Amino acid sequence: MSMIDTVVRVLDTHGKLTTPAGSLAPDADLYAAGMTSHASVNVMLAVEDAFDIEFPDELLTKSTFCSIGAICSAVEGLLEAAA
């Protein structure tokens, strides 16, 4: 499963979106698509589980979780840092 597919699956499970995550553009605003701030906590924890990473405090911003692309970018950065 690709990174974006995994993130989409996480969002469909935990993001409380009003539309399927797979129907959203990579840069679509997830908060505008129904994700609450609390849902973003669950998304963060589920993404950590999916990729065996941990978001450091400096990435705990609203913008880190604002879109599928932003989440993938953060995950890529953390995976590269861990490599």
Added chain:
Amino acid sequence: MHSTRAGTTMAHPGVLIGCDIHPVFNVVESIDIFGERYLARVFTPAERAACGEAPERLAARYAAKESVLKLLKVPAEVAVPWTDIEVGADPNGAPSVSLRGEAARIAAELGVGTIELTLSHDGGMAMAVAAAVIGAEALAA
């Protein structure tokens, strides 16, 4: 007098407010799914000690953290871990707020001293309102 932050201009003196309402079930669900990891990332040890196993109290504190974030108008690119906003209690038992990190820096920049907080929960929902006066010395002049 004006202060400028993140491209915005805010007049002094003034009142800043923030509010949030939060379903208690969401906290129950997150604890069920993520357990200790969820609790440790969102709540401080003191908050957890104060709330025990009561999800409605945890939900009220989550709402309080969100209300403070709204009061401070934290920019989307600024990192404020949830545990940097701690809900405690003053000597009379009324809720109080302690800030650390970027949240404390932004509050200081805005001239926010004490943040007043009120919490409530009923019918499966928890809510909080936060308020602060900025430029209080100007008001008194």
